[in-house]
Amino acid sequence: MWNKPKKEDLPPRPEPAQTPAAAPAREAIPTSTYPTRRPDEAATRGAALIGKSLVLTGKISGREDLLVDGRIEGDVDLPENKLTVGAGGHVQGGIRAREIVVYGTVHGNMEAAEKVEIKRNARVLGDMRTARPVIEEEAYFKGNIETVRAEAPKVAVQRPAAPEPPVQPSLPNAAPPQPEAKPGESRKG
Amino acid sequence: MNASPSRAAAGPAGAAAASDSRKSHGLRALVAALEAGKPLQVMDFGGPVQENIDFITDVSIGAGHRLYVDHLLHSYEYFFSAKEQEEGVFRPGRIEEFVASVLDFPDQLADAILIWDRLQFFPPEVAAAVVARLHRLLAPDAFLLGLFRTDSSGADRAPYTCRIMDGQTLLLSEQPPPRHIQTFNPRTIQKLFQHYREVKFFVSRESLQEVLIRP
Numbered sequence: 001m002w003n004k005p006k007k008e009d010l011p012p013r014p015e016p017a018q019t020p021a022a023a024p025a026r027e028a029i030p031t032s033t034y035p036t037r038r039p040d041e042a043a044t045r046g047a048a049l050i051g052k053s054l055v056l057t058g059k060i061s062g063r064e065d066l067l068v069d070g071r072i073e074g075d076v077d078l079p080e081n082k083l084t085v086g087a088g089g090h091v092q093g094g095i096r097a098r099e100i101v102v103y104g105t106v107h108g109n110m111e112a113a114e115k116v117e118i119k120r121n122a123r124v125l126g127d128m129r130t131a132r133p134v135i136e137e138e139a140y141f142k143g144n145i146e147t148v149r150a151e152a153p154k155v156a157v158q159r160p161a162a163p164e165p166p167v168q169p170s171l172p173n174a175a176p177p178q179p180e181a182k183p184g185e186s187r188k189g
Numbered sequence: 190m191n192a193s194p195s196r197a198a199a200g201p202a203g204a205a206a207a208s209d210s211r212k213s214h215g216l217r218a219l220v221a222a223l224e225a226g227k228p229l230q231v232m233d234f235g236g237p238v239q240e241n242i243d244f245i246t247d248v249s250i251g252a253g254h255r256l257y258v259d260h261l262l263h264s265y266e267y268f269f270s271a272k273e274q275e276e277g278v279f280r281p282g283r284i285e286e287f288v289a290s291v292l293d294f295p296d297q298l299a300d301a302i303l304i305w306d307r308l309q310f311f312p313p314e315v316a317a318a319v320v321a322r323l324h325r326l327l328a329p330d331a332f333l334l335g336l337f338r339t340d341s342s343g344a345d346r347a348p349y350t351c352r353i354m355d356g357q358t359l360l361l362s363e364q365p366p367p368r369h370i371q372t373f374n375p376r377t378i379q380k381l382f383q384h385y386r387e388v389k390f391f392v393s394r395e396s397l398q399e400v401l402i403r404p
Binding site: 133134135141143144148 | 263
């Protein structure tokens, strides 16, 4: 992000209301990393979980949905899946996923082919690039938003066997793909 | 401006206050400038508003401009201590630090800036420093759209959330809590933007001055 996010840019975050479920238990119960409140039970069912006491440093990549209630310091790359940052979750790094939903904190750039959704009370410092940006108004967001066209879903179509087409000579002067313009490069000095 | 305000219920997302829907000549001029057929860089310092995000960035509606979003007032309130805000006294270099931290962009980056009514909620020295920085931030043919309440009653006011409903309609709703507000009139607005090339006022029947400014 070209506006270098700084920690001091973050406004004070209101303390979450104490819920009865969060009150200390009388009996000594082994602490679980399983979150007491999941953002969207149905939407995150079956997702891999980084529990609230876990801190991961390094890059995460894979092919399954992920719910983060702990802390990740590094990039997350789930191009075909959904990443949910829970209310207590914190990602310090870039995120690439099919869909990103943030209830907690993200400090880094986000790219999602389908949708980025920033929920109320979430805090995001970073740029986003997606087909559908959704930011609730009580969310804190500071960054650049760029909308891209949604990719058409890939559908496997079985075609009848066809004769091999004649081989086309490759074009020697074919233009290489242009790199995408970064924010701030659209204008000179 | 031929304001045609109409009262509406609370805005989307459960806005706390009643909303005013009005035709905006400033917005219309700005939108015409944005229809350049190529993606531009727009900056909205009123904070994230879904309608504005959709209107400016949606590739199916327009050119799919890039939109930088920040709530400048929240950034101000976070950066300065309560005492500094209360007394309006800042140690040397403090205002420059603030401007450098929240407006840290290359010069001439922005093709359009939406500052809405935010400048009125800053002390005069902070507003002047922000305006000077925005002047360098704007590209030569860019626009800045501002709103100024000319009501001089001295009462605290809540800042507006400004929603772009279409290319000429704004929906304004006050977002509590009320804050101390600097009163501006056309002469003080001219003075604030004295280094800008053009300051265009749109006549309003109400105590809201709409201003389109070119660097």
